[in-house]
Amino acid sequence: xxxxxxxxxxxxxxxxxxxxxxxxxxxxxxxxxxxxxxxxxxxxxxxxxxxxxxxxxxxxxxxxxxxxxxxxxxxxxxxxxxxxxxxxxxxxxxxxxxxxxxxxxxxxxxxxxxxxxxxxxxxxxxxxxxxxxxxxxxxxxxxxxxxxxxxxxxxxxxxxxxxx
Amino acid sequence: xxxxxxxxxxxxxxxxxxxxxxxxxxxxxxxxxxxxxxxxxxxxxxxxxxxxxxxxxxxxxxxxxxxxxxxxxxxxxxxxxxxxxxxxxxxxxxxxxxxxxxxxxxxxxxxxxxxxxxxxxxxxxxxxxxxxxxxxxxxxxxxxxxxxxxxxxxxxxxxxxxxxxxxxxxxxxxxxxxxxxxxxxxxxxxxxxxxxxxxxxxxxxxxxxxxxxxxxxxxxxxxxxxxxxxxxxxxxxxxxxxxxxxxxxxxxxxxxxxxxxxxxxxxxxxxxxxxxxxxxxxxxxxxxxxxxxxxxxxxxxxxxxxxxxxxxxxxxxxxxxxxxxxxxxxxxxxxxxxxxxxxxxxxxxxxxxxxxxxxxxxxxxxxxxxxxxxxxxxxxxxxxxxxxxxxxxxxxxxxxxxxxxxxxxxxxxxxxxxxxxxxxxxxxxxxxxxxxxxxxxxxxxxxxxxxxxxxxxxxxxxxxxxxxxxxxxxxxxxxxxxxxxxxxxxxxxxxxxxxxxxxxxxxxxxxxxxxxxxxxxxxxxxxxxxx
Numbered sequence: 277x278x279x280x281x282x283x284x285x286x287x288x289x290x291x292x293x294x295x296x297x298x299x300x301x302x303x304x305x306x307x308x309x310x311x312x313x314x315x316x317x318x319x320x321x322x323x324x325x326x327x328x329x330x331x332x333x334x335x336x337x338x339x340x341x342x343x344x345x346x347x348x349x350x351x352x353x354x355x356x357x358x359x360x361x362x363x364x365x366x367x368x369x370x371x372x373x374x375x376x377x378x379x380x381x382x383x384x385x386x387x388x389x390x391x392x393x394x395x396x397x398x399x400x401x402x403x404x405x406x407x408x409x410x411x412x413x414x415x416x417x418x419x420x421x422x423x424x425x426x427x428x429x430x431x432x433x434x435x436x437x438x439x440x
Numbered sequence: 441x442x443x444x445x446x447x448x449x450x451x452x453x454x455x456x457x458x459x460x461x462x463x464x465x466x467x468x469x470x471x472x473x474x475x476x477x478x479x480x481x482x483x484x485x486x487x488x489x490x491x492x493x494x495x496x497x498x499x500x501x502x503x504x505x506x507x508x509x510x511x512x513x514x515x516x517x518x519x520x521x522x523x524x525x526x527x528x529x530x531x532x533x534x535x536x537x538x539x540x541x542x543x544x545x546x547x548x549x550x551x552x553x554x555x556x557x558x559x560x561x562x563x564x565x566x567x568x569x570x571x572x573x574x575x576x577x578x579x580x581x582x583x584x585x586x587x588x589x590x591x592x593x594x595x596x597x598x599x600x601x602x603x604x605x606x607x608x609x610x611x612x613x614x615x616x617x618x619x620x621x622x623x624x625x626x627x628x629x630x631x632x633x634x635x636x637x638x639x640x641x642x643x644x645x646x647x648x649x650x651x652x653x654x655x656x657x658x659x660x661x662x663x664x665x666x667x668x669x670x671x672x673x674x675x676x677x678x679x680x681x682x683x684x685x686x687x688x689x690x691x692x693x694x695x696x697x698x699x700x701x702x703x704x705x706x707x708x709x710x711x712x713x714x715x716x717x718x719x720x721x722x723x724x725x726x727x728x729x730x731x732x733x734x735x736x737x738x739x740x741x742x743x744x745x746x747x748x749x750x751x752x753x754x755x756x757x758x759x760x761x762x763x764x765x766x767x768x769x770x771x772x773x774x775x776x777x778x779x780x781x782x783x784x785x786x787x788x789x790x791x792x793x794x795x796x797x798x799x800x801x802x803x804x805x806x807x808x809x810x811x812x813x814x815x816x817x818x819x820x821x822x823x824x825x826x827x828x829x830x831x832x833x834x835x836x837x838x839x840x841x842x843x844x845x846x847x848x849x850x851x852x853x854x855x856x857x858x859x860x861x862x863x864x865x866x867x868x869x870x871x872x873x874x875x876x877x878x879x880x881x882x883x884x885x886x887x888x889x890x891x892x893x894x895x896x897x898x899x900x901x902x903x904x905x906x907x908x909x910x911x912x913x914x915x916x917x918x919x920x921x922x923x924x925x926x927x928x929x930x931x932x933x934x935x936x937x938x939x940x941x942x943x944x945x946x947x948x949x950x951x952x953x954x955x956x957x958x959x960x961x962x963x964x965x966x967x968x969x970x971x
Binding site for chain 1: 453476478535
């Protein structure tokens, strides 16, 4: 069946922001969280300008900075940075966000997050690269990453409570 | 890999955007994912120029990569059709540069009438300043054409660019001084220049390239290729400005003598003042006043780009008599130049070259200087430690992009800087008075908190009264004794806040169990309330 919606125009004009922009307000909304972006100088510059050059002394987000020497290895090691975040900020959850450059490098993010995640300090992968995701989509990704931590909703018990 | 929080310098493509947005009838195209177009908003938010920033992102998406689509030729065609720029500069991003596409071939396939330059800015090796400087030099090399010098003494001003620190004001200040000398400005570039203006650069007798970060390489090229001498000093402070003006007169008269051109005479210095009657700057007199004496011995720490760090350190030391406890730069490529310039001003231990803001913050925390001259990052660090800070270099906040004339260069600039130092430091002293006397002059947020606290206390009292409970004598009603020396000290406080000061000091005395308020108690109270 052909799609009901026909695109009459698709010329590369994206009326949205990069997925990483969602960090700017989500880190303030999700208490005790830390947002770590595996990205480049561009991602860091993007974020600080998104926040209107509002520099905070202890921001609860940072970029694990890919520099020229890091481009050759396809699976970067972020253990040191996770340790640093734990030491400096002691969050209860770290969101690990993808970005364009590691996407092009084909970094395997699920595995990377799992390799540094612990029961005490879960590291959750959030797909957010501007190559594939927009602002609202990566907001969703952050929330989706939290789903496994939600308590199971007991429909039967809830119904009984409502009836009373 | 390292953990990065804030960046002093912008990215390479931001540097390209700054040069292209400075010029007229040219355009930058970023071959990049959608996120990279964030740089546009920096121009609209901070600089607030009326026109759209002269840059477009030719979006690369994951789908495009999967399909092997390259939108660049179509973007270029659309741009030419809509804006007819004379020159389009194409630059790849940190992610697209890894694709190793041949952008030259892609751009050529658009068959444009405009000049298209694919600028090879490797974002892993270049940041904002070197990308801007590299592109500007490349454009000068590309367009500057051999031609005779102008008949009259003339100069180019190289380096002012979009989003530069107070550049529009500095340009006005330099133009005012040149106008006073009767020297014409041939071309200002990149700010406001067209491609044709770049062609006319070699007609000037002298190049003025005051910014170490932008324009210096172009001046070197023009000197090597066309023999145009260059003046590279930044006129920051009264004495450097005098030297700068004298050097312009000397250089132009030297060239004029060979060409039988007109002789430029140094006018009476009052001609440089805004009213045409006074000294060109009030700084030399101001530094001899009692006002100035009150902070001349205060320590200063300076951190920023190369030009402003060097200029400000010398100004604060040489002209305001402030001891320098440290200075440095985040431009690592310029660190050795800055170090050399500041010989005799700071020791090796006092010099700092780092692009990590936490390192600068730690140095500030250790030094606790009475004045910090830094960037927006240091302003926040200063706020954290309750220190005085003025911003002297990018990265900046919107409040550093002022509409009114606030130059850093020239005689006018010396006045602006001295005012800024004075108000920044004086406010530091007054803060104790504010804390002592109450909430007048607090930030809105702090005032709201203070009011909320007062209201909470009032609410508790109201409840107590309406319940008809027997009121124990409130501590406030107990009389306190004031010693005569403390009374005399209190009399020095201006009458309109004396009552408030008295009650705050008494409150402190009660809380700390003093029955007699002596001069010592008053001073401790002042310190503690101020802390």
